[in-house]
Amino acid sequence: xxxxxxxxxxxxxxxxxxxxxxxxxxxxxxxxxxxxxxxxxxxxxxxxxxxxxxxxxxxxxxxxxxxxxxxxxxxxxxxxxxxxxxxxxxxxxxxxxxxxxxxxxxxxxxxxxxxxxxxxxxxxxxxxxxxxxxxxxxxxxxxxxxxxxxxxxxxxxxxxxxxxxxxxxxxxxxxxxxxxxxxxxxxxxxxxxxxxxxxxxxxxxxxxxxxxxxxxxxxxxxxxxxxxxxxxxxxxxxxxxxxxxxxxxxxxxxxxxxxxxxxxxxxxxxxxxxxxxxxxxxxxxxxxxxxxxxxxxxxxxxxxxxxxxxxxxxxxxxxxxxxxxxxxxxxxxxxxxxxxxxxxxxxxxxxxxxxxxxxxxxxxxxxxxxxxxxxxxxxxx
Amino acid sequence: xxxxxxxxxxxxxxxxxxxxxxxxxxxxxxxxxxxxxxxxxxxxxxxxxxxxxxxxxxxxxxxxxxxxxxxxxxxxxxxxxxxxxxxxxxxxxxxxxxxxxxxxxxxxxxxxxxxxxxxxxxxxxxxxxxxxxxxxxxxxxxx
Numbered sequence: 360x361x362x363x364x365x366x367x368x369x370x371x372x373x374x375x376x377x378x379x380x381x382x383x384x385x386x387x388x389x390x391x392x393x394x395x396x397x398x399x400x401x402x403x404x405x406x407x408x409x410x411x412x413x414x415x416x417x418x419x420x421x422x423x424x425x426x427x428x429x430x431x432x433x434x435x436x437x438x439x440x441x442x443x444x445x446x447x448x449x450x451x452x453x454x455x456x457x458x459x460x461x462x463x464x465x466x467x468x469x470x471x472x473x474x475x476x477x478x479x480x481x482x483x484x485x486x487x488x489x490x491x492x493x494x495x496x497x498x499x500x501x502x503x504x505x506x507x508x509x510x511x512x513x514x515x516x517x518x519x520x521x522x523x524x525x526x527x528x529x530x531x532x533x534x535x536x537x538x539x540x541x542x543x544x545x546x547x548x549x550x551x552x553x554x555x556x557x558x559x560x561x562x563x564x565x566x567x568x569x570x571x572x573x574x575x576x577x578x579x580x581x582x583x584x585x586x587x588x589x590x591x592x593x594x595x596x597x598x599x600x601x602x603x604x605x606x607x608x609x610x611x612x613x614x615x616x617x618x619x620x621x622x623x624x625x626x627x628x629x630x631x632x633x634x635x636x637x638x639x640x641x642x643x644x645x646x647x648x649x650x651x652x653x654x655x656x657x658x659x660x661x662x663x664x665x666x667x668x669x670x671x672x673x674x675x676x677x678x679x680x681x682x683x684x685x686x687x688x689x690x691x692x693x694x695x696x697x698x699x700x701x702x703x704x705x706x707x708x709x710x711x712x713x714x715x716x717x718x719x720x721x722x723x724x725x726x727x728x729x730x731x732x733x734x735x736x737x738x739x740x
Numbered sequence: 741x742x743x744x745x746x747x748x749x750x751x752x753x754x755x756x757x758x759x760x761x762x763x764x765x766x767x768x769x770x771x772x773x774x775x776x777x778x779x780x781x782x783x784x785x786x787x788x789x790x791x792x793x794x795x796x797x798x799x800x801x802x803x804x805x806x807x808x809x810x811x812x813x814x815x816x817x818x819x820x821x822x823x824x825x826x827x828x829x830x831x832x833x834x835x836x837x838x839x840x841x842x843x844x845x846x847x848x849x850x851x852x853x854x855x856x857x858x859x860x861x862x863x864x865x866x867x868x869x870x871x872x873x874x875x876x877x878x879x880x881x882x883x
Contacts, residue, residue, distance in 0.1 A: 470810065473809075473810045473811055476812060482775070483748070483812065484747045484751070486811075486812030486814075487813060487815070487863065488747070488813075488815070488841060488874050489805060489841065490827060490839055490840075490841070491812060492805065492809055495803050495805060495827045499801040499803050499827070499829065502801045502802060502803060502852070503800065503801035506852045547806070548804070549806055549807070550804065551803050551804040551806075551847055552803075596781060596782045603839065604774055604775060604839050605763070605773060605774035605775075605836050605837060605838045605839065607771065607782065607835075607836070607837075608831075608834070608836060608837070609835075
């Protein structure tokens, strides 16, 4: 079977774009990806797109051109981008299509999300009494993890420091100001043990990728990146997930663990082969836990990894080189694709000031989100 | 005194001198759920029964809600009267961990492993002036 290549990369800067709708930000990202691939929308045989609050992704055809292509909307929570990529991967891998577009965009209101219990199969009491907050879940998960695996508050601070430092050298990031250790440590507490600078915020932005059969990639670019695996998995009974009024007695591995294992198996490589990674960091604890859940270290080893700078751009395994969700914010529909966009630049050697040294050849992306869904992609040149 | 009613029927026994949480137990695999459900999330069975889950447990993890949540939060409080509240998972004797508000709301008063007891507390009044009640846990008083 043919391999699948990513041949075009486009982004509309993350953050706030008051004069643009979410859809317009998606269209700008799509046009940028098409230009990067040296092609145009008329050449696209299919598109997969998704957005939470930015409108129907397939409305993009009004802005990009009514060419009659197959355009399928994908909505899968925080794994929307990963799911779109998975669908594009299958469409090309199966031989159905040669060339297509994946696009995600969003435009969220300021402040935290306010999900409604009924949309999650819960009754109103759960939200009315103040339990329906993702921030509480993330705080409680890392609180228990710190207790079980000896992770210190210092390590939480180090992850935030790294994120804003990397954001400060990423032109398309929202937060472009590095923060000192003191600034992070003394920020207002949101949900113990996590404070204001330890959480990402809902934001705006767009991201798009052009994909094709690998044997046609050189028609579009001299630097194709192969999509070696694109996997999405949901939760098992017992995994500790958001919006759960109760949890099973025995804690089961998270969907990240199962998605990661499957992705490595498909790609025929292991965690030790990965040279640069994007791991979902909706808050600092998530990045720490995801280092182990994706197989890059053992539980508890993150303490030493962060202390020794092993996840810095110059480190053994650079993680979230563009500042991740912490520095970019999270436009849900676009966020997972931003991770892939960044890894592709790292593998092309075009990541500018944040370029990982020694020409990395294998990269990894991971999203995780409500209500217990995870998407992993493995990329290689 | 205003009459007191559960905000959501079926979560706990009420009114009662000695209220306890109510959940379901799967008659096929024995797994518990809270709130109760007609099917089992562990084995897909449709044979479940309502059971008492007790009124005491141990704190499995916790956090503190520092700011007043947006809608759908709906209590007596206003932005001016809001007080931070604890949130945690309490591990019950059957092993199930139930998410709950906690009476304690400072890091000094909360720790994983603490013994916790159930209490029933007012949330707000409805349009008929009835006081609506929910459950929360608090640190057990040492004997």
